[in-house]
Amino acid sequence: MKLSSGYPFWLVKNGLPYNYPKLQTSIKTDVAILGGGISGALSAYYLINAGINCVVIDARTIGLGSTCASTSLLQYEIDTPLCKLKNLVGLDNAVRSYQLCAEAIETIETITKKINYKQFKASKSLYYAAYKKDISFLEEEFTIRKQHGFKVKFLTQAQLKKQFNITAPCAILSKCAAKIDAYSFTHTLLQHSLKKGLQIFDRTPIKNIKHNKNKVTLTTENGNTIVANKLIYATGYEAVNFIKKKIVKLHSTYATISEQANVKTKFWKDNVLIWNTADPYLYMRTTSDNRILIGGRDEEFFNPIKRDKLINRKKNQLVKDFNAVFPSIEFKPEFTWTGTFGATKDGLPFIGTYPSLPNSYFALGFGGNGITFSVIAAEIITDLIIGKKNNDAEIFSFQRI
Numbered sequence: 001m002k003l004s005s006g007y008p009f010w011l012v013k014n015g016l017p018y019n020y021p022k023l024q025t026s027i028k029t030d031v032a033i034l035g036g037g038i039s040g041a042l043s044a045y046y047l048i049n050a051g052i053n054c055v056v057i058d059a060r061t062i063g064l065g066s067t068c069a070s071t072s073l074l075q076y077e078i079d080t081p082l083c084k085l086k087n088l089v090g091l092d093n094a095v096r097s098y099q100l101c102a103e104a105i106e107t108i109e110t111i112t113k114k115i116n117y118k119q120f121k122a123s124k125s126l127y128y129a130a131y132k133k134d135i136s137f138l139e140e141e142f143t144i145r146k147q148h149g150f151k152v153k154f155l156t157q158a159q160l161k162k163q164f165n166i167t168a169p170c171a172i173l174s175k176c177a178a179k180i181d182a183y184s185f186t187h188t189l190l191q192h193s194l195k196k197g198l199q200i201f202d203r204t205p206i207k208n209i210k211h212n213k214n215k216v217t218l219t220t221e222n223g224n225t226i227v228a229n230k231l232i233y234a235t236g237y238e239a240v241n242f243i244k245k246k247i248v249k250l251h252s253t254y255a256t257i258s259e260q261a262n263v264k265t266k267f268w269k270d271n272v273l274i275w276n277t278a279d280p281y282l283y284m285r286t287t288s289d290n291r292i293l294i295g296g297r298d299e300e301f302f303n304p305i306k307r308d309k310l311i312n313r314k315k316n317q318l319v320k321d322f323n324a325v326f327p328s329i330e331f332k333p334e335f336t337w338t339g340t341f342g343a344t345k346d347g348l349p350f351i352g353t354y355p356s357l358p359n360s361y362f363a364l365g366f367g368g369n370g371i372t373f374s375v376i377a378a379e380i381i382t383d384l385i386i387g388k389k390n391n392d393a394e395i396f397s398f399q400r401i
């Protein structure tokens, strides 16, 4: 699957910071982790810390799946608003999902300190109404979030204009959010775990997987095998190759980043993360090297050829969208990219066991919160592997569909 095209900024910025070998022999391990993106790297981090022997295998060079294309906003706010999610999964599970995403942001911050990773930046998140018709929805969303303890403020049109210089009907300002670079974070996580005994092999496509009663055998394209007691599928959107059920709708999304601005340039108040109620939504953030990153303009198809043809047009549309919000801020696009994106019916990820594939777990952080979902997946799966009860596991299980 061609997961991204164009010039994903983090890949341009960081290049290929570390090399990992191909697997050239047959090996045994307690846990095999298929996929070396952010999901695989986080699961490996948790398992290695729990003293479990594990191996990460990736078909691509590490990080070159969806992870390098991520715009890396960290939000507790799921693509499905809380007031709608409660109707899909029940109020308790909906609130808990939001809480877990908020906790995941704190967890990421803690991990970054432990592994000495510097590109994490705490922020706030501004969710504004794109249209007048969204005012009552945003009021309802604000009320339910407030009722359940999330630190939110409602901004009227006048307050939004005064504080952020945005002309829109109203907004919710949330205290909990952050920015990161998922690609360099993945490498730093893996490097940290490598020193603690993790084995990592990239450019090693797995062509066959046999799930036996007590073990799983993965066979590489060269015929080498990895025999593991357990397997974690951290395969991102390519999980559709392993699961017959239609669990995710794949579509295409676009992002563009500006040239670097002068160090002293102030973009908007506190450089908060910004997104809106449009469908598809527009979102923007800033970077530590003083650029503005905007994303959105999603298309409901997945075809990479069709997707890639639109890159230039989407870039122009995104710049226009940005200028409509901030007419006085200059945005000169420098790098633009596109990627496959997956959405589930309820906006929640799929985490845990899949009945027909014994001795395996899935860590599928689909949706706009892929990174925070990857943290939740790593926590739940580690608990399941070490035999510890996890009260949240059911919320994201395959059994819910």
Ligand SMILES: Cc1cc2nc3c(=O)[nH]c(=O)nc-3n(C[C@H](O)[C@H](O)[C@H](O)COP(=O)(O)OP(=O)(O)OC[C@H]3O[C@@H](n4cnc5c(N)ncnc54)[C@H](O)[C@@H]3O)c2cc1C
Pocket: 003, 034, 035, 036, 037, 038, 039, 040, 057, 058, 059, 060, 063, 064, 065, 066, 067, 068, 069, 070, 071, 072, 073, 074, 075, 182, 204, 205, 206, 207, 234, 235, 236, 237, 238, 253, 254, 255, 295, 338, 339, 340, 341, 363, 364, 365, 366, 367, 368, 369, 370, 371, 372, 374
């Ligand atoms: C443009 C864009 C913007 C995004 N913005 C955000 C955002 O702001 N915030 C956020 O939280 N999320 C965002 N996401 C989503 C987020 O990037 C993803 O959820 C996340 O990167 C997925 O990581 P992953 O490790 O699960 O998958 P991947 O990074 O795709 O890694 C999976 C790996 O599995 C490997 N693999 C698959 N099959 C095999 C096989 N048979 N053999 C060997 N290896 C295999 C692949 O090679 C791949 O490298 C965005 C995504 C895109 C595309």
